[in-house]
Amino acid sequence: xxxPWARGLVCAxxxxxxxxxxxxxxxxxxxxxxxxxxxxYGLLGVLLAVALSQIGLAPAAIxxxxxVSLIGDFFGxxxxxxxxxxxxxxRTLLTLALLMAxxxxxxxxxxxxxxxxxxxxxxxxxxxxxxxxxxLPIEQAILPQVSDASKRTGLFARYNLVASFAGAxxxxxxxxxxxxxxxxxxxxxxxxxxxxLYVAAALxxxxxxxxxxxxxEAPPAxxxxxxxxxxRQRLVPPLDQSxxxxxxxxxxxxxxxxxxxxxxxxxxxxxxxLRFAVPLAPLGVxxxxxxxxxxxSFLAAVPLARRFGLLNTLVFTxxxxxxLLALVAVMPTFPLAAAVLLLRQALSQMDVPxxxxxxxxxxxxxxxxxxxxxxxLARSAGSAGSPIVSGLLLQGSVLALGLxxxxxxxxxxxxxxxxxxxxxxxxxxx
Numbered sequence: 001x002x003x004p005w006a007r008g009l010v011c012a013x014x015x016x017x018x019x020x021x022x023x024x025x026x027x028x029x030x031x032x033x034x035x036x037x038x039x040x041y042g043l044l045g046v047l048l049a050v051a052l053s054q055i056g057l058a059p060a061a062i063x064x065x066x067x068v069s070l071i072g073d074f075f076g077x078x079x080x081x082x083x084x085x086x087x088x089x090x091r092t093l094l095t096l097a098l099l100m101a102x103x104x105x106x107x108x109x110x111x112x113x114x115x116x117x118x119x120x121x122x123x124x125x126x127x128x129x130x131x132x133x134x135x136l137p138i139e140q141a142i143l144p145q146v147s148d149a150s151k152r153t154g155l156f157a158r159y160n161l162v163a164s165f166a167g168a169x170x171x172x173x174x175x176x177x178x179x180x181x182x183x184x185x186x187x188x189x190x191x192x193x194x195x196x197l198y199v200a201a202a203l204x205x206x207x208x209x210x211x212x213x214x215x216x217e218a219p220p221a222x223x224x225x226x227x228x229x230x231x232r233q234r235l236v237p238p239l240d241q242s243x244x245x246x247x248x249x250x251x252x253x254x255x256x257x258x259x260x261x262x263x264x265x266x267x268x269x270x271x272x273x274l275r276f277a278v279p280l281a282p283l284g285v286x287x288x289x290x291x292x293x294x295x296x297s298f299l300a301a302v303p304l305a306r307r308f309g310l311l312n313t314l315v316f317t318x319x320x321x322x323x324l325l326a327l328v329a330v331m332p333t334f335p336l337a338a339a340v341l342l343l344r345q346a347l348s349q350m351d352v353p354x355x356x357x358x359x360x361x362x363x364x365x366x367x368x369x370x371x372x373x374x375x376x377l378a379r380s381a382g383s384a385g386s387p388i389v390s391g392l393l394l395q396g397s398v399l400a401l402g403l404x405x406x407x408x409x410x411x412x413x414x415x416x417x418x419x420x421x422x423x424x425x426x427x428x429x430x
Contacts, residue, residue, distance in 0.1 A: 024146070038162070040104075042168060045264075062270060063387040063388040066264060066391075069121065080134050081137060081373025088217060090217070094209045096124065103125055103202075105199055108192050140368070141218075145219075156357045172284050242362065245426070248422065251378065255415045258386055261382065263405060275400060276333070276334035290341060294346075297345075297349045311419075315351075316420075317347050322413045323409060327340050
């Protein structure tokens with residue numbers, strides 16, 4: 001006899017048979033799981049680059065490792081877009097959580113670069129508190145399914161708000177090895193303990209996934225139609241009515257992600273660490289403050305979206321934040337650079353819940369997993385090659401120029417203006 005959760009992973013009953021209180025419980029579990037992961041990613045987003053530089057890796061090698069991780073996310077997101085609704089959303093989330101734990105174990109126990117690269121590719125490696133891992137398409141398809149349309153933007157805002165606050169706490173926790181070293185504990189051991197905490201968080205996500213109800217699975221009609229499609233049809237995520245609009249959005253999102261890959265949190269940490277010789281403890285405090293301001297910005301996203309619309313809120317909060325991002329490069333001291341970065345973070349994340357809600361509102365319910373997967377796939381593809389470029393730009397005499405910040409800010413500004421120009425006349429169905 002299988003346990004109740006195991007039976008649920010195999011088949012999903014009709015959604016109307018699930019009590020409404022279970023629906024809200026599922027939403028809370030998804031948001032909580034995102035928060036636990038964000039804590040782990042916030043921790044590693046500060047710790048990773050410093051830890052790798054401590055074992056002698058050059059910025060280019062660190063950038064390459066992050067690139068390998070993002071390429072792995074790309075292929076993982078691709079497979080999820082095709083098969084997650086057939087395999088089962090909860091089964092897929094559970095597998096991803098266990099792979100995340102395996103990644104943490106590998107980084108805790110070995111410094112052999114090929115093994116680190118293999119773990120980064122197969123698992124999920126936290127390089128920033130703003131997650132790009134394959135968990136997101138499944139969760140973004142679940143949330144509108146377990147919520148009313150009128151509450152969708154608010155739920156996505158809460159989903160990202162919790163993640164940002166948790167990422168902030170994770171960033172602050174990354175300061176512990178530096179503090180413990182002053183008490184006599186070697187820095188290397190403190191860093192290994194933090195990787196162990198990353199593993200514990202991944203296992204916590206697995207426990208939360210096991211508690212999700214069958215109401216989170218794909219609609220039965222959608223599940224059945226995908227089960228009996230040909231292998232060739234399965235190679236492409238199942239978009240029908242939404243194909244044209246999602247492909248246009250995906251092209252734009254990939255440009256934004258390409259710029260974002262230049263300044264993932266791990267690389268910003270590396271920039272401050274190398275240019276201004278800032279140790280782990282101040283960096284942990286800086287990115288705790290940065291992620292906290294990002295979290296607070298989510299609170300403003302919902303009323304702004306109601307007042308000005310999803311697209312206008314998305315674009316016109318994102319554009320000034322990108323100009324501030326470029327200004328970080330010209331700041332001559334760490335306090336000034338940190339101040340500009342914090343100001344930027346207060347604006348930079350309001351586009352995230354509005355972008356997610358905007359995308360999910362544009363597509364039919366049966367195509368949401370595919371739409372979220374395709375847009376996430378585009379973002380993964382866009383960001384995959386950027387970290388190695390950024391690593392090269394953080395070496396030698398060009399480090400002081402801060403070129404990753406300048407390029408990222410400029411490219412993101414072009415994305416904002418293009419998105420508004422193309423979609424400003426598109427009517428939302430809800």
